[in-house]
Amino acid sequence: MDQDTARALFAKGACLVIFDAPSGMEFGMDMDTWETGPLFKGIKMIPPGIHYVHYSAVNSDKQAGMRSGFFHNYMSGEIVARRWCAETEQLFPRDNVSEDDVVRIRANIRDLDSGLAAYPLGGADGESSYLRWQRLTGYIAPEMLTRLLPCGGEFTSATGSAYEDEEMQRAQRILHRTEPAIAASAVAADADADRFGFARIDIKHSFPAGAAAEDIRRYSLDKTWLLRTLLCEHWRSASGLLGEMQLSFLIIFVGQNFAGLEHWKHLLHLVFGSAEALEDGGLVADLFVPAVRLLAVQLRECPREFVASVLEQDNFIAVVLGSLVLNLHECGSCSGREALEPEVGRLRGLLYARFGWSLPDGQQMQEMADLEEGEYAPQVVSLD
Incomplete structure (x- = not known):
């Protein structure tokens, strides 16, 4: 990076300053993790937007402890200051650092430069960790951080939901x-x-109160009624649901908290299990197509061992994608199929190339459903 570019990024980017950071702890931002050195004072040149800071204390055997972290929406030129507490092994939130401290930091920010690590913006073939992070966070609105995360955006691997x-x-x-x-x-x-403030999605009760027996049967299999109700009453838009799909995935993937996994799984089952909704061209364009693309982005980031240990539990991915393929095969909307089938095809190719998974096509799914046997038969899937 040339000096002019570095100066411009230094002026435009945000800074995270850490007081009393210990040497040798595991510290990271977004997709990257480092071991801190004795001169470490924080991160500079942070691109404006939402980022996740994570850290773990390391014991004498070089084993990292429980991960803690916080999301924050950084403004251009903003200085965020945190102080390390050796007793609790946590970074105190901003209100434990005085405004006078922040003023002094801003006045002397260049004196701290040698102790500030640069946010990793570079990457081979344009595939920097920052570009990957942007693809994983594009639907997360700043208000979600306030509404869905514990006070101050702080959480640990043990935070519940x-x-x-x-x-x-x-x-x-x-x-x-x-x-x-x-x-x-x-x-x-x-x-x-x-x-976490995630609203619980009750997949097993996906029909209206007082529904007739036929509607109970219908919407126990097809989650469209629940999807439309939650879109109207909770998310207000498809983007809100997609943002929660991104945030919940990151809570498990980089935050190492399994509460994120539960919500992510319920969201996927809700969307991909909604058959009638595929008849709505607007919903296909605004929700289904982006959701399939987003799932592909998320799975592309997952190492094989992560998938084997986490995502293959109960063969969940195969179940929800099987539901989507079958619903799409039976869909009466030609425009819905035309918009969504190419996306499912690309996802099918990714699953096979990266994980060796073979996702059946619509005809195969229909034959299995007609046989009323096997894990792909239409059924109410319990996520307990």
Whole structure:
């Protein structure tokens, strides 16, 4: 990078300054991770936009501990300051660094330059980690960080969500039947814990209250009623759903928190399990096509071991994509098929080339569905 470019990026980009950063800890931003040295003071030339800072303390055996981190929407020229707490092994949020500290940093920012690592903007053939990050975050709006993440955007590998709360409540109901004196206080204590603000998607109850038996059967298999209801009442737009699909994936993929995995799986099942919605050309263009493209981007980033250990559980990807292929095969909208089938075809090629997965075509899916057997038969899939 030439000096003029570096100066321009330094002036336009944001800076993350870390006070008292220990040497030897695992520290990263977005897709990159480093080991800090004795002079480390933070990151400079951060492109404006949403980024994820993550870190783990390292013990004497060089083993990294639980990952902690925070999302932040960086403004051009912004200085974000955090202070390392050796006792808790965490970065204190901004309100633990005084405004006077920030003013002094801004006045002396060039004196810190030697201790500030440059955000990695370069990359072979234009495939820098920043460009990959942009593809993974393009639908995440800044308001999502406030609405969906714990206070301050901070979370750890252990931060919970509504899905874990549901499991806890189920366990407490069982406990209450055997140990009545314990249950209520345990639930109350858990309710105060920090958690992600994802609205729980109840895939198993995807029909309206008071529905007739035929509608219960119909919308237990086809998630269109639930999809349209949540798009109207919760997300307001397809972009909102896609943003949550991106954020939940990143929470598991870079945040190493399995609460993100549960929400990501429910979102995929909701979208790809909605058959009637494929008749809506606008929804195909605004939601289904971007969702398939986004899934391809996400899977392209996944190393084989991540897929084997996480995404192949219960063969989930095969189930949800099988539903999509079958629904598309049976779709009466020619325009919907014309728009979506090329995207599914490209995804099918990626799955085979990268993971050795063979996604059946529509006719094969139809034959399996007609046989009413095997994992691809139409059924209500439990995500428990």
